[in-house]
Amino acid sequence: MGESFKTHRITGMAVDPIHVGTGGGRLGRVDQSIVRDPVTRVPKIPGSSLAGVYRAYAAMAKDKYPDCAGQGQPDKQGKGGHCGKPDCPICTVFGFARSTGGGFAGLAAFSDAQVLLFPVATREGPVWITCPGAVRLVAGNYPDLEDDVILRSQAGSALNFGWVLLQVKQYANGQDPGPLLNKLEIPEYIRQRLAAVSDKLFSHIVNSNLEVRTSVSINPETGAAEERALFTYEALPRSTVLLWEVISKNPAHFKVGNGAVEAVNEMTKVFEVVKEAHPYLECLGIGGMGTRGMGRLRVLSPKGPSEPSAADGGKTGGA
Numbered sequence: 176m177g178e179s180f181k182t183h184r185i186t187g188m189a190v191d192p193i194h195v196g197t198g199g200g201r202l203g204r205v206d207q208s209i210v211r212d213p214v215t216r217v218p219k220i221p222g223s224s225l226a227g228v229y230r231a232y233a234a235m236a237k238d239k240y241p242d243c244a245g246q247g248q249p250d251k252q253g254k255g256g257h258c259g260k261p262d263c264p265i266c267t268v269f270g271f272a273r274s275t276g277g278g279f280a281g282l283a284a285f286s287d288a289q290v291l292l293f294p295v296a297t298r299e300g301p302v303w304i305t306c307p308g309a310v311r312l313v314a315g316n317y318p319d320l321e322d323d324v325i326l327r328s329q330a331g332s333a334l335n336f337g338w339v340l341l342q343v344k345q346y347a348n349g350q351d352p353g354p355l356l357n358k359l360e361i362p363e364y365i366r367q368r369l370a371a372v373s374d375k376l377f378s379h380i381v382n383s384n385l386e387v388r389t390s391v392s393i394n395p396e397t398g399a400a401e402e403r404a405l406f407t408y409e410a411l412p413r414s415t416v417l418l419w420e421v422i423s424k425n426p427a428h429f430k431v432g433n434g435a436v437e438a439v440n441e442m443t444k445v446f447e448v449v450k451e452a453h454p455y456l457e458c459l460g461i462g463g464m465g466t467r468g469m470g471r472l473r474v475l476s477p478k479g480p481s482e483p484s485a486a487d488g489g490k491t492g493g494a
């Protein structure tokens with residue numbers, strides 16, 4: 176039956192600010208806050224949000240499965256909803272909610288998207304910071320770092336990261352994150368401007384350098400700004416680099432209804448369906464505020480469907 180799953184590592188860069196909201200109310204100075212990791216407080220995009228947009232965009236790419244694109248609830252007449260058929264690439268890859276014959280979790284699973292590299296303005300121009308917790312998502316071994324310094328390829332005088340002034344030291348052995356990020360297709364201009372800080376400092380710098388914007392709610396009927404509808408929202412800034420994983424499960428190990436999965440007959444095909452969403456992520460984006468020029472996310476690796484996926488995580492599971 177072969178291996179039971181394969182993990183694909185994906186990196187993407189924010190082309191616009193990205194706002195994936197908590198749906199909750201006011202937090203501190205902003206009305207609409209973004210989702211954060213509960214432990215590190217670093218913003219992230221939940222895997223459930225990724226799965227939802229991937230599903231919608233993969234269905235758009237296939238162009239034949241409009242009812243299978245959304246959350247799958249039939250209307251009041253019982254029409255629509257996920258088809259749940261074994262030959263539907265959307266329902267088999269992303270799952271379906273139909274109760275007749277039971278639902279199906281889907282052959283693709285999505286991790287949260289974590290911040291790998293975060294851009295900060297300094298007096299020497301933009302610098303992209305990372306931290307041990309982020310680098311370890313890519314490379315198994317990376318040491319903890321001191322809390323009060325910034326590490327770069329060359330030592331220098333103190334540098335401001337937003338409003339934090341930090342001593343710049345040179346990487347010691349094994350502390351340069353650059354070589355560990357080699358296979359991720361990160362643009363050269365970013366690779367030349369990397370810096371590493373401790374996990375604690377990373378969270379601090381990221382949270383004090385998010386985009387915070389102010390906007391007005393427009394009444395869709397009158398086209399006018401609603402009274403007292405001024406609100407602020409936060410977002411990951413443009414050129415933040417994110418990392419997430421997609422797990423493809425082996426279709427041979429699953430049944431849909433009582434039969435085999437017909438739409439995708441091997442693991443590589445599962446990821447091919449998933450990858451069809453990538454061009455749409457760059458045009459249409461993720462998260463709220465899409466109509467305000469936000470949310471577009473360019474996938475850096477693996478490259479487009481026509482190119483070999485050299486940057487796959489390469490992790491496989493035994494059956």
Ligand SMILES: [Zn+2]
Pocket residue numbers: 240243257258259260263264265266267
């Ligand atoms: Zn379907």
